[in-house]
Amino acid sequence: MDLTLIDADGAELDMGGAVNGHRTGDERWCPFDAAGLSPTARDNCDLLAWCLRGEGFVNYPSEWWHWSYGDRYWALITGAPAAVYGPI
Structure with a gap:
């Protein structure tokens, strides 16, 4: 999933x-x-x-937002023996 952090007013925090x-030419800040x-x-x-790591999610390291x-x-x-779900 793709996500970010927001403040109490719904404004995105600086990530x-x-x-x-x-996709916007900002590649150097993606990892x-x-x-x-x-x-x-x-x-x-x-x-x-x-x-997120505390809940068992893993990051796709080339995209800070992708977990x-x-x-x-x-x-x-x-190291799980299999995915919980996959393509249908």
């Missing part, structure tokens, strides 16, 4: 770059561990990761 930034993120963006990405649970990528990264 370093836009969701799907690779989760992109170099040069502001301290605020790094803290926000780390908060997102802390929350998986139960699919083939998740199974590969977690």
